[in-house]
Amino acid sequence: MKHYTSINDIDNIDSWIEEAKALKLMPLKHIDLGKNKTLGLLFFNSSLRTRLSTQKAALNLGMNPIVMNVSGDAWGLEFEDGTVMNGNTAEHIKEAAAVVSQYCDIIAVRAFPTLTDKAKDESEQVLEAFKKYASVPIVNMESATGHPLxxxxxxxxxxxxxxxxxxxxxxxxxxxxxxxxxxxxxxxxxxxxxxxxxxxxxxxxxxxxxxxxxxxxxxxxxxxxxxxxxxxxxxxxxxxxxxxxxxxxxxxxxxxxxxxxxxxxxxxxxxxxxxxxxxxxxxxxxxxxxxxxANNRTYAAQLVLKKILESNK
Amino acid sequence: MKHYTSINDIDNIDSWIEEAKALKLMPLKHIDLGKNKTLGLLFFNSSLRTRLSTQKAALNLGMNPIVMNVSGDAWGLEFEDGTVMNGNTAEHIKEAAAVVSQYCDIIAVRAFPTLTDKAKDESEQVLEAFKKYASVPIVNMESATGHPLxxxxxxxxxxxxxxxxxxxxxxxxxxxxxxxxxxxxxxxxxxxxxxxxxxxxxxxxxxxxxxxxxxxxxxxxxxxxxxxxxxxxxxxxxxxxxxxxxxxxxxxxxxxxxxxxxxxxxxxxxxxxxxxxxxxxxxxxxxxxxxxxANNRTYAAQLVLKKILESNK
Amino acid sequence: MKHYTSINDIDNIDSWIEEAKALKLMPLKHIDLGKNKTLGLLFFNSSLRTRLSTQKAALNLGMNPIVMNVSGDAWGLEFEDGTVMNGNTAEHIKEAAAVVSQYCDIIAVRAFPTLTDKAKDESEQVLEAFKKYASVPIVNMESATGHPLxxxxxxxxxxxxxxxxxxxxxxxxxxxxxxxxxxxxxxxxxxxxxxxxxxxxxxxxxxxxxxxxxxxxxxxxxxxxxxxxxxxxxxxxxxxxxxxxxxxxxxxxxxxxxxxxxxxxxxxxxxxxxxxxxxxxxxxxxxxxxxxxANNRTYAAQLVLKKILESNK
Known part of the structure; x- marks a missing residue:
């Protein structure tokens, strides 16, 4: 598995469920798997459960989580191609995703829909841009149209x-x-x-x-x-x-x-x-x-991160 | 000791002082005590010393600190019982505290008073709600009426x-x-x-x-x-x-x-x-x-976390 | 080397470049150097690359990074001497820098210029105040007039x-x-x-x-x-x-x-x-x-932190 951005990335949901239950019984069993690896959590929107449980999942695998509220901590990102960027966005996703990929082994992204532009939301503009321009696996922490964790x-x-x-x-x-x-x-x-x-x-x-x-x-x-x-x-x-x-x-x-x-x-x-x-x-x-x-949020995230780490060993 | 929410949670202040001084001499002596345990630091208000010293204290005990500015990172929490939540609050403390308890081994909370509603402030609404609805120990990082750290x-x-x-x-x-x-x-x-x-x-x-x-x-x-x-x-x-x-x-x-x-x-x-x-x-x-x-903030927090960790071993 | 606040803190740029390239080949070689040491990253302004790469650099050296957006997480700091502080600033840099020094082994600071007061900007008021009042090494994460990382x-x-x-x-x-x-x-x-x-x-x-x-x-x-x-x-x-x-x-x-x-x-x-x-x-x-x-941001920061840690062993 490269990315986890949709429920369709699950090849066999029954076996995933069993694996998650096993992780829940022994959450620290794989504490060496993510050692010295970094999970970047990029939030374009508010989050409580996802924010905490995904960090906890990363820690259970020995990973270092780095959290960033994109708009508050950095600046507006541009997602359109070919724009003359003389407006409110200061950096294009092409650069941002490629750059962050060099500091993080996995990038998790939360980006809600506009709820005003159906076509844009259904194109999953933000998530797809990260998949396209990042060089590391992407985890969907709730996108415009899906919340597979x-x-x-x-x-x-x-x-x-x-x-x-x-x-x-x-x-x-x-x-x-x-x-x-x-x-x-x-x-x-x-x-x-x-x-x-x-x-x-x-x-x-x-x-x-x-x-x-x-x-x-x-x-x-x-x-x-x-x-x-x-x-x-x-x-x-x-x-x-x-x-x-x-x-x-x-x-x-x-x-x-x-x-x-x-x-x-x-x-x-x-x-x-x-x-x-x-x-x-x-x-x-x-x-x-x-x-x-809500407790199972940790083990769902941990299973996803574990599968990605194992695929990239 | 379950919680540390008031100065009255100190059974013997003189022996606590001696223990804190001992920690200050060898701050990393108990680095294994909090291994793979998580401290959630929830801020409803601004903080500099408390924010940094409590994280430092957790790190000295080998814990993983996870920091969240509740209002900025998540959303408004509801503390009243029986409310029809069609206003500005999106989640009730009953859920929030119970959920966060599943991701964090100890929850530290800062929540200032209204300074307009004496009865509400003296009821320590936020802190008491965390004590009531969380299933893990609560540490007071300054509440409406007390700052025991x-x-x-x-x-x-x-x-x-x-x-x-x-x-x-x-x-x-x-x-x-x-x-x-x-x-x-x-x-x-x-x-x-x-x-x-x-x-x-x-x-x-x-x-x-x-x-x-x-x-x-x-x-x-x-x-x-x-x-x-x-x-x-x-x-x-x-x-x-x-x-x-x-x-x-x-x-x-x-x-x-x-x-x-x-x-x-x-x-x-x-x-x-x-x-x-x-x-x-x-x-x-x-x-x-x-x-x-201000330097002693670290050792006060570290002593409190140590006592809580030891009580829950 | 005590601080890294200007390009003039580099004694021999050619040898630094070679050292950085060596770090890049084996980024985890010095993972024990910063063990149980804390890097405080204080942001007075927005940051993406610096925020992430400096944390990554610290992690590669085994350090614990603690991030704080000063204005959002804490409050306005005062930098003028002798002021009657009855305005918008709640804490003087004299206290803030001295206090933070007790929780962090190294302090990294980002503070942009006013772009309205040339003399103030050229005096590097914020950075110099940290150098003066902090008791630990200071790293410049972009100041009024320089960005040596x-x-x-x-x-x-x-x-x-x-x-x-x-x-x-x-x-x-x-x-x-x-x-x-x-x-x-x-x-x-x-x-x-x-x-x-x-x-x-x-x-x-x-x-x-x-x-x-x-x-x-x-x-x-x-x-x-x-x-x-x-x-x-x-x-x-x-x-x-x-x-x-x-x-x-x-x-x-x-x-x-x-x-x-x-x-x-x-x-x-x-x-x-x-x-x-x-x-x-x-x-x-x-x-x-x-x-x-942008990838080299990590190794530049890592080299600087490594040199500071080695100077203070």
Whole structure:
């Protein structure tokens, strides 16, 4: 494996899950693997879990993490080709990516979508530029359209908590006050499509994800119907994909309640707005496994870094 | 010891002082104690000494420090229970503290008071929330009402520089242009009350600290009288406690001068505004021990981390 | 060597270049030299290459880097003597430098010029204050008037790529939209004056650097004439020195083109604005060695840190 930028970089999700569980049991087993190697974590956007868990994963492998908030610590980067750079950007990604590659053995990047320019977001301009111009492996810490470290985390968590051979997993949209990206929902959908689960998506009319992502996954617009016999309910808001990036629906009836959830486990990538996305009663109950889920962020990242380090030995 | 959030977490200040002095002589003696353990340093406010000395202390114990400016690097956290989170906060402390606990073996937190809401500040909302919802030990890097790492530092420094069995220590208010917290003065007062020193406080009328802190400590409103025969003068501005958080007095006559100080040693937690709090002549003389005092920040933090690591082995 | 704050701290540039090349071949050879030692990197201004490469250099020597953005992470520092500090600065450099010296074995500082107050900038107020009040070695990560880590990098790079005993090196001004410092151009000039190269500077009339820097180096106002038979063209914008800090010339005819460059190698410290300073065709060709140049930042910094560590053993 060269890069880890999409859930499609996982060749066999079941074996990856087993490897991640093994790492979780002995997180320091490979502490010499990354010795004297550097992981550069470049943030174009805010981060808590990803920031800390990816550093922790690197440390568990003996790597030295170097963190940089690109805009705050450095300056605006240019991603367009052929521009006359007499505006707000001071350095082109061609130079930046090539240069950083010389100081870091692996570069991890977080770069959210514009949510105003669908074509640009779907081209994964920032992530693809790093892949093109960096000379070292790139890890996606959430890009315009995907969050594959989160989705691997989610797959591990479902495997850990599942009591059935083939559990029913529901991805449910929930209301939110601000326009949020599709990245988490997209990658989760792709991960579930690779696993042996009964997977359905529920969202309001007009709020479906890209058809290129959902493919044959059933989309049910009746949340109650979708939740029937669910083992896992994975909740996430996203802004409209059709009317790209718009918040056209804040219907509180889509908020997740204890009653709706039934016996299913509640999952969310966090951060989660309480009593907007989900009521307190869910998060404060044993039905919620969001904390255990977040813990697996470390082992998902560690597995990815380990595979990259091993591929480049 | 589970947490270190208050000066009251010190069981025996004299033995702690001796242990800190021993660490200072051989700072790397326990370099294996914190091996592969992570200290998360979460800053809700600015920091120089605390930021650097706490990292240094962690490194001396072989720990990996991970620093995060919460607001800048992540987002606003919610501390109220039951809120409908449709405002500026994106994550509840319940999730944040539980999650971070999974990436860090110890969490150190700096969170200043509002200085507008006395009840909220005295409830130590942020610190208490971390204690409640985190599953790992919490270290106070200055909270709404206390700065126990600083006070331990101060106790060590007084012990080092004292030539008497029972020195006279004066805590003096001094003028400042902005509203400052009571945390340093509170914890210093509590530390002195635990030590075998002759301790008095001097501040203008109407500027006394909380009676729950000062207890039986004499409060003298005549600075000159208070300074008589002092061995150590510890200086700090604080905003009004009675008229909570207000700056009602900027009387330059309370500024510390070489003449006032006499033979006493001058102490201050820093940062200090020259020629507002204290005149240059004091800071630039041998009477000032603020630099040596700041050096002890490392060993105070290192002792606290060491005790926590040892308690959790 | 105590500090590394100017190119004049290099006693023998040829032997330094050879030492740096040796480090580059075996970067981890001295991994024990900096063990348990801390490098504090203090940024008063933005940084990408310097931030990352200096950390990488420290890690290669086994040091622990601690990074701080002074203004964002802490507060405004005061550099004037005798000030009544009732304004925006909260701590005097006298305290700050002395204190940080107790947590860090070496302090590296980046502090750009005002570009409005020539006398202040030329006094190197910030850097000199650190040298004066810190008790540990100071490394200049770009100050008001010099960038000696960059210039050492440049000397190494020219040595690596030179095919002649005495190559012709041209420093060329190029247009830019904002007022930029003279630091890189100054230190590069000083480095070239120490090397066995045929060195000339070309810039528009009225845009010459300080005579105290350029000394006997020929300054040619005709760019085409200056570039004749050049082996290396080092490009950099700077604001007017005569009419200090002003941008009086943005003449696009001074932009570097493939045609102008001929067979010379193109060098730039980066970040570089494409199609303002230099056209894409240059940067995207083999004539450009800016990426290899940036790589040498690590070894320049590593050599400096190594020399300081060895001097203080």
């Amino acid at each position: 989160q989705a691997l985390t989610d797959a591990i968590t479902i495997s850990e908590f599942s009591k059935k051979k083939k559990p029913k997993v529901v991805l449910s949209w929930a209301p939110h006050i601000k326009a949020l990206p599709h990245a988490v929902a997209n990658s989760f959908t792709q991960a579930m499509q690779k696993m042996d689960v009964d997977f359905v998506i529920t969202n309001p009319e007009g709020y479906s994800l890209s058809l290129e992502i959902t493919k044959d996954t059933p989309i049910i617009h009746n949340q109650e119907e979708a939740f029937k016999d669910a083992d896992f309910v994975y909740v996430k808001n996203w802004s409209s994909y059709e009317d790209y990036g718009k918040v056209e629906n804040k219907d509180p009836n889509w908020m997740i309640t204890k009653e709706k959830l039934g016996n299913a486990k509640f999952m969310h990538c966090l951060p989660v707005r309480r009593n907007v996305i989900v009521e307190d009663a869910v998060l404060d109950s044993d039905s919620s496994i969001v904390i255990q889920q | 600083q006070a331990l530092t101060d106790a060590i420094t007084i012990s080092e520089f004292s030539k008497k069995k029972k020195p006279k220590v004066v805590l003096s208010w001094a003028p400042h242009i902005k509203a400052l917290p009571h945390a340093v003065a509170n914890s210093f007062t509590q530390a002195m009350q635990k030590m075998d020193v002759d301790f008095v406080i001097t501040n203008p009328e109407g500027y006394s600290l909380s009676l729950e802190i000062t207890k039986d400590t004499p409060i003298i409103h005549n600075q000159e009288e208070a300074f008589k025969d002092a061995d150590f003068v510890y200086v700090k501005n604080w905003s009004s406690y009675e008229d909570y958080g207000k700056v009602e007095n900027k009387d330059p006559n309370w500024m510390i001068t070489k003449e006032k100080l006499g033979n006493a040693k001058f102490m201050h937690c820093l940062p200090v505004r020259r020629n507002v709090i204290v005149e240059d002549a004091v800071l630039d003389s041998d009477s000032s021990i603020v630099i040596q005092q | 960059q210039a050492l990098t440049d000397a190494i790079t020219i040595s690596e790529f030179s095919k002649k005993k005495k190559p012709k090196v041209v420093l060329s001004w190029a247009p830019h939209i904002k007022a930029l410092p003279h630091a890189v151009a100054n230190s590069f000039t000083q480095a070239m004056q120490k090397m066995d190269v045929d060195f000339v500077i070309t810039n528009p009339e009225g845009y010459s650097l300080s005579l105290e820097i350029t000394k006997d180096t020929p300054i040619i106002h005709n760019q085409e004439e200056a570039f004749k038979d050049a082996d290396f063209v080092y490009v950099k914008n700077w604001s007017s020195y005569e009419d200090y800090g002003k941008v009086e010339n943005k003449d696009p005819n001074w932009m570097i083109t493939k045609e102008k460059l001929g067979n010379a190698k193109f060098m730039h410290c980066l970040p570089v604005r494409r199609n303002v300073i230099v056209e894409d065709a240059v940067l995207d060709s083999d004539s450009s060695i800016v990426i290899q140049q």
